[in-house]
Amino acid sequence: MTKPSLRGRLRRGRAAVIAIPTLWLLVFFMLPFLVVMKISVSEMDGATFQDLVRLQDGSIAFNLKFANYLLLVQDDLYFSTYLSSLKYAAVTTVACLFIGYPFAYFMARARPTVQPALLMLVMLPFWTSFLLRVYAWKGLLTENGWAANAIDALGLDHVLAAVGLIPAPGQLMNTPFSLVLGMTYTYLPFMILPLYSNLSKMDLRLLEAAADLGATAWVAFWTVTVPLSRAGIIAGSMLVFIPCVGEYVIPELLGGPQTQMIGRTLWDEFFSNNDWPMACAVTVAMVLLIIVPLAVFSRYQAESTERRP
Amino acid sequence: MDNGGLCALLDPMQPAPFLQIQDIVKDFDGHRAVDHVSIDIAKGEVFALLGSSGCGKTTLLRMLAGFETPTSGTITLDGHDLAGLPPYERPLNMMFQSYALFPHLTVWDNIAFGLRRARMPADEMRQRVEAMLKLVQLTAFAKRKPHQLSGGQQQRVALARSLAKKPQLLLLDEPLGALDKKLREETQIELAHIIEDVGVTCVMVTHDQEEAMTMASRIAVMSEGRLLQVGAPGEIYETPANRFVADFIGNVNLMDGRLVEDEPGHVVVECADCRHYIGHGITGTLGMPVTVALRPEKIRVGRAAPVTVEGVPDAAFNRARGTVSEMSYFGSFTVYHLALPSGAVLKVSQSNTERERGGQLTWGDEAWASWSTLSPVVLTS
Numbered sequence: 001m002t003k004p005s006l007r008g009r010l011r012r013g014r015a016a017v018i019a020i021p022t023l024w025l026l027v028f029f030m031l032p033f034l035v036v037m038k039i040s041v042s043e044m045d046g047a048t049f050q051d052l053v054r055l056q057d058g059s060i061a062f063n064l065k066f067a068n069y070l071l072l073v074q075d076d077l078y079f080s081t082y083l084s085s086l087k088y089a090a091v092t093t094v095a096c097l098f099i100g101y102p103f104a105y106f107m108a109r110a111r112p113t114v115q116p117a118l119l120m121l122v123m124l125p126f127w128t129s130f131l132l133r134v135y136a137w138k139g140l141l142t143e144n145g146w147a148a149n150a151i152d153a154l155g156l157d158h159v160l161a162a163v164g165l166i167p168a169p170g171q172l173m174n175t176p177f178s179l180v181l182g183m184t185y186t187y188l189p190f191m192i193l194p195l196y197s198n199l200s201k202m203d204l205r206l207l208e209a210a211a212d213l214g215a216t217a218w219v220a221f222w223t224v225t226v227p228l229s230r231a232g233i234i235a236g237s238m239l240v241f242i243p244c245v246g247e248y249v250i251p252e253l254l255g256g257p258q259t260q261m262i263g264r265t266l267w268d269e270f271f272s273n274n275d276w277p278m279a280c281a282v283t284v285a286m287v288l289l290i291i292v293p294l295a296v297f298s299r300y301q302a303e304s305t306e307r308r309p
Numbered sequence: 310m311d312n313g314g315l316c317a318l319l320d321p322m323q324p325a326p327f328l329q330i331q332d333i334v335k336d337f338d339g340h341r342a343v344d345h346v347s348i349d350i351a352k353g354e355v356f357a358l359l360g361s362s363g364c365g366k367t368t369l370l371r372m373l374a375g376f377e378t379p380t381s382g383t384i385t386l387d388g389h390d391l392a393g394l395p396p397y398e399r400p401l402n403m404m405f406q407s408y409a410l411f412p413h414l415t416v417w418d419n420i421a422f423g424l425r426r427a428r429m430p431a432d433e434m435r436q437r438v439e440a441m442l443k444l445v446q447l448t449a450f451a452k453r454k455p456h457q458l459s460g461g462q463q464q465r466v467a468l469a470r471s472l473a474k475k476p477q478l479l480l481l482d483e484p485l486g487a488l489d490k491k492l493r494e495e496t497q498i499e500l501a502h503i504i505e506d507v508g509v510t511c512v513m514v515t516h517d518q519e520e521a522m523t524m525a526s527r528i529a530v531m532s533e534g535r536l537l538q539v540g541a542p543g544e545i546y547e548t549p550a551n552r553f554v555a556d557f558i559g560n561v562n563l564m565d566g567r568l569v570e571d572e573p574g575h576v577v578v579e580c581a582d583c584r585h586y587i588g589h590g591i592t593g594t595l596g597m598p599v600t601v602a603l604r605p606e607k608i609r610v611g612r613a614a615p616v617t618v619e620g621v622p623d624a625a626f627n628r629a630r631g632t633v634s635e636m637s638y639f640g641s642f643t644v645y646h647l648a649l650p651s652g653a654v655l656k657v658s659q660s661n662t663e664r665e666r667g668g669q670l671t672w673g674d675e676a677w678a679s680w681s682t683l684s685p686v687v688l689t690s
Binding site: 203205209210211212213214216219223227228 | 398426
């Protein structure tokens, strides 16, 4: 008997370590997803589903129903819902980036002694129920709510109406505006945290080097700080964009007839129409929709990890 | 090295020096980092600020670059006051300690960074960057990112980047500090050659005396924010102005004593273990406490008492007897520690000029040390 080589033992050890998350993903993601996929191509038979494969008169009969997927492509409703989900998620991501970047920047440049306190403040909203915080916006944005009054007093509602975020001045609730506001408010910390962790690690001497070579603070920001925080921007954007696409609660509470999103469609298919195969088809399509940017992201992450000296 | 700049400095008919640092003070929260420093630097000179960490040399360099504002005093470059000019408007460039290369840009783009900011036309920029790459022999590495380069290559990119804009003044912050010893020696010579080729006026900061000695035409030794001595490397080594400089630069034996004879051509200092007959005059009063600085390589050592010591009137001077208490062999030379009767230790270094020398000293041997009248220096502060 020879003892297994060190390399062999290492390989076995690595396999054991990787097995745990792999098993987790297999049991709690892959299997349920396969079930969902199966349902999406099944025929409803009263309250149950027909088998996909049946032995019939000595021949194997496949019974895969792709009608749901066809409907997804053909019916404008689904297509426009997907599009509007992507649109609102994108707008929210951009809004979070514009608010979150300066936020994270000043946090990262604040005196080291106050940084933990600032970090705490960013995470403070998580201490209250998410539902409660979103619901609070309803009160703030209805007619004569504080936020509504402030927006009215500043004349911002005319601007919002002009860019089409609200149908008419004075009407803030259940509009694209209230939806994007709610999602931006909710997901802002997910943008700030990765950006902060990225920006706080930046070598400030690089800014001095840029200044020495003739760059003003503004130019140095765009040519050095922003490119170097790319990984943080991508991470933050993914963390905001992906959950926003499938968001259900916020569109339900703050959205309106204009802001149909895929999460609500899902809900309707499951619980109002009771059409599980259709709902599952919508789900599969949504997962695919999200997996593509996620794959791009993780590939970028892998590359940048490799590149690190 | 071209000494034209230095001569210009010494010629009273010449206009004001190229870089003039006048009475600069810098305070940080009540702590004085730079204390009334004035230096004149001529065009084409390579000037080194030498001192241990925290001596104010880096703060001084950062004030030249514009990253710090002097509390008082003025800096003029080529007749123009630099006060109020932000770093990005100063006609000088800096090579940063550990380089501060932009990690997201290629070697080419790192070098072009400053040229882009100056809005140089694309054609001219390409030519300049290529010339710089050639200068530092990195043409083949233009498309690499900094992390794909070795330490020595990164150092050359940093140099090329800081020279690309043809600055009037080049600042070097510990230019070789991030390299290991072997590479440092090679790079030192290479760096000196490039600076000489380009002919740029240069102020460097270093804590490494060898680096300062080999690269600079003049050195300023700093301690606790003050300038202790400014001079050519040889001057600083052979005629240190005070105890600190003597001790900081190279190895030295410092012996405290009393001035017992003070003539224009020589002085006699009496120390615990010996009397020094020293071939230069000083301004002092008889009986005053002084320090004699004696470099280890300027002492001869042997088993027998020296018959004569050149320039010395009689056998009472410039010799000491002791026991070898320590011996370190360095290959090209050996350092002996002689324990003198008073308990003081005299360091002596001897070149190993022959492979095998009979009767070499070893631990516990009695030995005589002797030195010429031109070897010691009397320090009054």
